[in-house]
Amino acid sequence: MKKIKGITRKLRSNARNGEHVDYHTNVTEAITPEFAEKYKISKQYSTYTGWFGQEKLIYKPNTGFEQTEDIEAKDRIRDEIALYLKGQIESNLYCPIEAKKAAAKLLEHAMRPYADAHNKSYAENTAEINAWVAVLKSDTYALAVTELALDEAVAKLDEANQDFKETLNARSREKRKRDEQETMKTIRPKVDDAYVSLVNAINALYLANEIATQDEETRTELGAVIDEINSLIAQLEDVLERRGVKPGTDDEEEEEPESEPEPTPVTPEITAVYQKEGGDPENPHRIERGKQTGVEYQGFTLKGQDGTLEHVIGLVNDQDYIEWINPETITNVTETGCEFTMVPDLTEGQYKVRIETYDGGSPLVVEYPEPITLW
Known part of the structure; x- marks a missing residue:
């Protein structure tokens, strides 16, 4: 038949x-x-x-x-x-x-x-x-x-x-x-x-x-x-x-296929930036220069253009100039976060935290929506 x-x-x-x-x-x-x-x-x-x-x-x-x-x-x-x-x-x-x-x-x-x-x-x-x-x-x-x-x-x-x-x-x-x-x-x-x-x-x-x-x-x-x-x-x-x-x-x-729940897509974003120790809980975006800083994110992994962490995390001032974080200070890198030492000699003021990652081979630029204040 x-x-x-x-x-x-x-x-x-x-x-x-x-x-x-x-x-x-x-x-x-x-x-x-x-x-x-x-x-x-x-x-x-x-x-x-x-x-x-x-x-x-x-x-x-x-x-x-x-x-x-x-x-x-x-x-x-x-x-x-x-x-x-x-x-x-x-x-x-x-x-x-x-x-x-x-x-x-x-x-x-x-x-x-x-x-x-x-x-x-x-x-x-x-x-x-x-x-x-x-x-x-x-x-x-x-x-x-x-x-x-x-x-x-x-x-x-x-x-x-x-x-x-x-x-x-x-x-x-x-x-x-x-x-x-x-x-x-x-x-x-x-x-x-x-x-x-x-x-x-x-x-x-x-x-x-x-x-x-x-x-x-x-x-x-x-x-x-x-x-x-x-x-x-x-x-x-x-x-x-x-x-x-x-x-x-x-x-x-x-x-016949069994139906499975649809996975929820994860939007690439930086979810938190804060001083690891000695920070102000009421003002977590106020970060002291030279201190250990935590970053939490989702939807991507940290990877530089050349496979290192060079030019991956940057601080952008009001003139759009980027001060890149020293890759040697970036530690504890996971799928959801990392730590780095805040630039010790950067001018006090407000900055945007930007991550430029080449996860997947193409550049992906993500900025934290809230400015941080260095002091």
């Missing part, structure tokens, strides 16, 4: 994402909405096509590579403009025109804290260019910029830096969105489970017709769908066998 062959778990788990999408695309072409409505299996069909619709939206090969290329290209653009400005300022130090030489000397002095920005991490580079542009536009240096005819270049640097920042933040938001929503790893089992429910319903209909009704039209229509799905399964098995994957044993009938 005809039945749709069961796809073994081994076959499911070894199909690549593209092969999985292709197989279920073919299944949705073989089993139409009209067929599902006629044989009263619309509930199973809509559940299956609903989950598979989400899988098709998620399946976007090479997106990460394209985003990385875009970010790297925009980083090069802003660095080239910054290096152009640096070169113009330095070359005018030897200008025979005294007004230009004086302007260059003034701007060279203002440039020193930011001269190496292009060699730093994305976040620190962004912050330093932002601070440098603010300095160049200030009343103290604006006339010198005009004297060297660099106003347009400064505006271009500001524009390129903001463009890079928006692109990087968009990728971080996209990554966070993907982390909070379904992934191919989580959606595929749901598609497969809904598929099993659908094909079991078709098999049951064919069996019932053969035993009781024996309607020829029903036999022909159900049989045609069963034959088509089985040919798709055989095609997938051939693809995997050529790759060395054996399909395994076909169960008599696949078990």
Whole structure:
């Protein structure tokens, strides 16, 4: 008697994402909405096509590579403009025109804290260019910029830096969105489970017709769908066998999946910053310089761009300048928190605590929502 062959778990788990999408695309072409409505299996069909619709939206090969290329290209653009400005300022130090030489000397002095920005991490580079542009536009240096005819270049640097920042933040938001929503790893089992429910319903209909009704039209229509799905399964098995994957044993009938509670997505965030000992319980965000400081977080792990803790935890002042915590002082790192020694010689005042982690390979920037006060 005809039945749709069961796809073994081994076959499911070894199909690549593209092969999985292709197989279920073919299944949705073989089993139409009209067929599902006629044989009263619309509930199973809509559940299956609903989950598979989400899988098709998620399946976007090479997106990460394209985003990385875009970010790297925009980083090069802003660095080239910054290096152009640096070169113009330095070359005018030897200008025979005294007004230009004086302007260059003034701007060279203002440039020193930011001269190496292009060699730093994305976040620190962004912050330093932002601070440098603010300095160049200030009343103290604006006339010198005009004297060297660099106003347009400064505006271009500001524009390129903001463009890079928006692109990087968009990728971080996209990554966070993907982390909070379904992934191919989580959606595929749901598609497969809904598929099993659908094909079991078709098999049951064919069996019932053969035993009781024996309607020829029903036999022909159900049989045609069963034959088509089985040919798709055989095609997938051939693809995997050529790759060395054996399909395994076909169960008599696949078990209906047990429903499991949906996991609650964890939003990456810093949940607490406080002085470990001797702090003020009524004002936990008031932290003494040089003291051991605790940080609690969720939804990510600490990992620098180079695999170390360099340029991971930073303190951001009101000028968006970042003072990075010495990685050697970062200790007791876990999945939910860490400790570090607060910078002992930093200026008193308010700071934002920022973490830039490369957990998963892509940069993720998280800031504590409340400012801390150093004293």
